[in-house]
Amino acid sequence: MSAGADSGRLPSAYLVPGSSSFTDFLSAHAPALLPSRRPLPPGAALEAPHGTTIVSVTYTGGVVMAGDRRATMGNVIANRDMEKVFATDEFSLVGIAGTAGLAIELVRLFQVELEHYEKIEGTLMSLEGKANRLASMIRGNLGMAMQGLAVVPMFAGYDLEEGRGRIFSYDVTGGCYEEQDHHSVGSGSLFARGALKKLYRRDLTAEQAVRVAVETLYDAADDDSATGGPDVGRRIWPTVGLVDAEGARFVPQPDLAPVVDAIITERSEEAR
Amino acid sequence: MTAGMPFYVSPEQLMKDRADFARKGIARGRSVVVLQFDAGIAFVAENPSRALHKVSEIYDRIAFAAVGKYNEFENLRVAGVRYADLRGYSYDRSDVTARGLANAYAQTLGTVFTQESKPYEVEIVVAEVGATPEGDQVYRLTYDGSVADEHGFVAMGGGAEQIETGLREAWQPGMHLADALALAVRLLGADPAGGEPRTLAPEQLEVAVLDRHRPRRRFRRVQGDLLARLLSSDDPTADVPAGDDGDSARGAATNPQTQRPEAASEGGEDA
Numbered sequence: 001m002s003a004g005a006d007s008g009r010l011p012s013a014y015l016v017p018g019s020s021s022f023t024d025f026l027s028a029h030a031p032a033l034l035p036s037r038r039p040l041p042p043g044a045a046l047e048a049p050h051g052t053t054i055v056s057v058t059y060t061g062g063v064v065m066a067g068d069r070r071a072t073m074g075n076v077i078a079n080r081d082m083e084k085v086f087a088t089d090e091f092s093l094v095g096i097a098g099t100a101g102l103a104i105e106l107v108r109l110f111q112v113e114l115e116h117y118e119k120i121e122g123t124l125m126s127l128e129g130k131a132n133r134l135a136s137m138i139r140g141n142l143g144m145a146m147q148g149l150a151v152v153p154m155f156a157g158y159d160l161e162e163g164r165g166r167i168f169s170y171d172v173t174g175g176c177y178e179e180q181d182h183h184s185v186g187s188g189s190l191f192a193r194g195a196l197k198k199l200y201r202r203d204l205t206a207e208q209a210v211r212v213a214v215e216t217l218y219d220a221a222d223d224d225s226a227t228g229g230p231d232v233g234r235r236i237w238p239t240v241g242l243v244d245a246e247g248a249r250f251v252p253q254p255d256l257a258p259v260v261d262a263i264i265t266e267r268s269e270e271a272r
Numbered sequence: 273m274t275a276g277m278p279f280y281v282s283p284e285q286l287m288k289d290r291a292d293f294a295r296k297g298i299a300r301g302r303s304v305v306v307l308q309f310d311a312g313i314a315f316v317a318e319n320p321s322r323a324l325h326k327v328s329e330i331y332d333r334i335a336f337a338a339v340g341k342y343n344e345f346e347n348l349r350v351a352g353v354r355y356a357d358l359r360g361y362s363y364d365r366s367d368v369t370a371r372g373l374a375n376a377y378a379q380t381l382g383t384v385f386t387q388e389s390k391p392y393e394v395e396i397v398v399a400e401v402g403a404t405p406e407g408d409q410v411y412r413l414t415y416d417g418s419v420a421d422e423h424g425f426v427a428m429g430g431g432a433e434q435i436e437t438g439l440r441e442a443w444q445p446g447m448h449l450a451d452a453l454a455l456a457v458r459l460l461g462a463d464p465a466g467g468e469p470r471t472l473a474p475e476q477l478e479v480a481v482l483d484r485h486r487p488r489r490r491f492r493r494v495q496g497d498l499l500a501r502l503l504s505s506d507d508p509t510a511d512v513p514a515g516d517d518g519d520s521a522r523g524a525a526t527n528p529q530t531q532r533p534e535a536a537s538e539g540g541e542d543a
Binding site for chain 2: 008009010014015017022025026029030033082083086087088089090104107108109111112115116119120122241247248249250
């Protein structure tokens with residue numbers, strides 16, 4: 001933290017009128033705290049834990065986002081109960097794939113960014129505004145991405161203006177693309193997208209969309225070693241978030257057990 | 273100033289002139305009342321504007337109320353949000369305290385009062401709601417940077433003295449929100465000159481609470497129909513309904529890995 005913030009009068013930068021962006025304030029006042037402003041030593045890319053597969057499915061009046069719980073570092077499972085889907089404000093969720101440490105820091109900054117704007121402006125940012133803010137943060141991370149520390153998030157939220165759930169995906173350069181109906185990112189996303197095409201239909205209910213998302217992750221874990229399937233022994237299920245007109249919330253883990261059990265039973269009966 | 277000594281002004285006189293100047297500016301504005309009730313801290317202001325707030329959220333448990341010159345206290349409010357968000361981002365959300373913010377404001381107001389060409393014409397309250405009424409903190413800061421640690425209630429602005437007298441007589445610990453609001457609104461409508469009291473309608477009021485029973489972000493504006501029901505003596509509504517305008521599922525920690533709210537936290541790992 002920069003000098004003067006803990007004691008004494010508020011630094012003059014705090015009293016400058018204007019920006020309602022926390023990231024802009026940090027870059028002017030405490031740039032060392034920004035993930036994108038960190039100098040990297042030249043040389044080989046380092047090995048750090050990677051988060052893997054995130055899927056998102058729209059349903060009537062909202063959108064579901066689910067992520068598996070595994071982080072990998074090369075052939076090692078670095079973490080088996082990591083959270084990769086986060087509520088970023090009252091009406092949005094973000095899921096992360098890529099370098100876990102950087103991605104979590106980015107989510108943290110994004111959460112403060114949205115709340116900071118809301119407090120200073122006295123109003124919520126539009127959904128597209130939020131998607132664009134996230135894009136500019138990814139863009140700032142391009143230097144890191146070129147050294148192998150890429151962060152690829154997926155953003156989903158409830159659009160209060162349009163009254164529906166929307167999904168946005170990103171590339172490492174900060175390109176932001178709106179996706180129709182469903183999408184997946186991360187190492188298992190190829191398999192997940194295949195599964196989504198078969199499982200998705202229009203007019204899903206929230207419960208059906210949760211089931212589609214969990215089954216999609218099951219398929220991704222089946223074929224991608226970096227994606228964790230449901231851990232029946234330890235009872236670790238995917239993180240599943242929902243956002244609709246009521247706001248963002250997570251499906252409690254005990255409620256996911258029957259969903260996972262139903263999928264496992266059905267698939268083993270049919271041996272597929 | 274004294275005639276005959278046009279080139280010298282004693283420090284005492286200079287400070288007194290500045291204080292008089294600031295006090296006059298503050299006394300022109302309408303008042304704000306901050307008072308504790310059983311479930312938190314309530315903020316009541318006479319303010320017909322829906323856009324220019326006198327009461328605002330600073331952080332999870334901290335709110336800000338001000339009277340005086342709008343551009344000056346708005347500047348301080350934004351600085352407070354920046355202070356709190358930067359501190360919470362660098363450390364943890366639980367490390368942002370009203371005491372720290374009140375200190376930073378006191379230093380700022382004090383420096384401006386003595387060193388700049390004119391003092392800020394503002395008076396502010398920084399309040400933090402605790403887990404119990406004993407844990408509530410209310411700091412009042414004046415234009416010269418003095419801080420007072422208040423208990424129970426504070427009134428600021430034009431009719432502050434009369435309002436505080438009224439609060440001293442009628443305020444009680446453990447009041448319900450509806451009673452606390454009715455008291456504040458009655459005192460805000462009283463005429464300091466002793467004339468006919470005015471009845472303030474919900475549209476003329478800006479009301480907010482720090483509700484200790486809400487998850488994470490305890491600040492909530494009370495307006496429209498809910499405010500009308502709370503203020504109406506025939507309506508049984510005595511408190512804000514719990515969790516009706518859904519807070520985000522984000523928990524109270526800074527680290528996204530540990531931020532799940534308790535209710536929605538894992539049943540998985542420990543099962």
